Amino acid sequence: MLENKIALVTGASRGIGRAIAVSLGEAGAYVIVNYAGSEDKAQETLALIREKGGDGEIFKCDIADENECSEMCKAVLDKHGKVDILVNNAGITRDKLVMAMSDKDFMDVINTNLLGAFHMIRNLSRNFLKLKGGRIINIASVSGVLGNAGQANYSSSKAGIIGLTKSVAREFAGKSVCVNAVAPGFIQTDMTDAMPQSVKDAAIETIPMKKMGQPEDIAATVKFLASEDAKYITGQVICVDGGMAI
Numbered sequence: 001m002l003e004n005k006i007a008l009v010t011g012a013s014r015g016i017g018r019a020i021a022v023s024l025g026e027a028g029a030y031v032i033v034n035y036a037g038s039e040d041k042a043q044e045t046l047a048l049i050r051e052k053g054g055d056g057e058i059f060k061c062d063i064a065d066e067n068e069c070s071e072m073c074k075a076v077l078d079k080h081g082k083v084d085i086l087v088n089n090a091g092i093t094r095d096k097l098v099m100a101m102s103d104k105d106f107m108d109v110i111n112t113n114l115l116g117a118f119h120m121i122r123n124l125s126r127n128f129l130k131l132k133g134g135r136i137i138n139i140a141s142v143s144g145v146l147g148n149a150g151q152a153n154y155s156s157s158k159a160g161i162i163g164l165t166k167s168v169a170r171e172f173a174g175k176s177v178c179v180n181a182v183a184p185g186f187i188q189t190d191m192t193d194a195m196p197q198s199v200k201d202a203a204i205e206t207i208p209m210k211k212m213g214q215p216e217d218i219a220a221t222v223k224f225l226a227s228e229d230a231k232y233i234t235g236q237v238i239c240v241d242g243g244m245a246i
């Protein structure tokens with residue numbers, strides 16, 4: 001289904017990014033597995049892709065750093081000639097109530113989650129406009145749709161991702177490049193494992209389906225958006241959240 005496609009997934013060493021990378025690799029895409037620091041985990045993702053019959057490579061890059069980003073994009077384009085599918089997945093949290101949140105807490109999250117995605121899109125924009133038919137899929141969050149106490153920085157970054165998605169979708173639509181966002185709800189990964197059990201239990205109570213999602217739930221939606229079947233969908237935000245944002 002995605003044979004001869006080159007996919008680049010940011011933050012693919014763990015969690016949702018790993019599930020997306022494995023799913024795109026299994027579907028036939030050659031996957032660039034980006035990571036910030038966890039080389040061993042990125043190698044594990046690549047091994048999982050190969051177990052499923054796919055292939056790819058790992059690439060270390062801090063997407064918040066424009067120089068590192070442009071070097072990664074240039075190296076990938078020099079080697080492979082194109083990127084068909086960009087998944088902006090890398091993200092961090094620094095949760096705090098707003099009264100205790102420093103500028104650094106706020107900007108660290110904005111710089112990775114929002115500026116990082118912008119860097120990737122800008123560095124690959126010529127590539128996409130030449131391709132005529134590529135896909136950009138940004139991982140937002142229900143927190144960016146609804147807001148969330150303790151996440152002023154994170155919610156702002158994810159609401160920003162939604163605005164970025166809609167603006168770039170309008171800019172690239174004439175070249176048949178589809179740009180969409182997937183907004184996960186509460187998904188079981190290292191990010192949510194770090195939360196106290198009482199906070200997790202309270203969060204699960206707010207989910208109409210009364211359970212957390214799995215990284216594979218997000219990967220299935222991303223795989224669909226990356227496919228030919230989704231060629232007339234652009235500028236959308238698809239919540240994959242067990243009903244949280246109803």
Ligand code: NAP
Nearest residue numbers: 011013014015016036037038062063090091141187189191
């Ligand atoms: P995770 O398990 O904490 O994994 C985060 C990934 O992002 C890792 O691969 C990490 O790489 C990478 N990363 C972090 N900073 C980076 C940077 N500056 N440059 C490149 N890579 C970087 O997170 P997750 O739960 O899978 O979340 C993935 C995405 O889904 C995020 O955008 C998150 O906001 C979003 N999301 C998650 C949930 C949820 O419930 N889990 C809900 C809504 C949205 P290293 O391993 O090298 O550190």
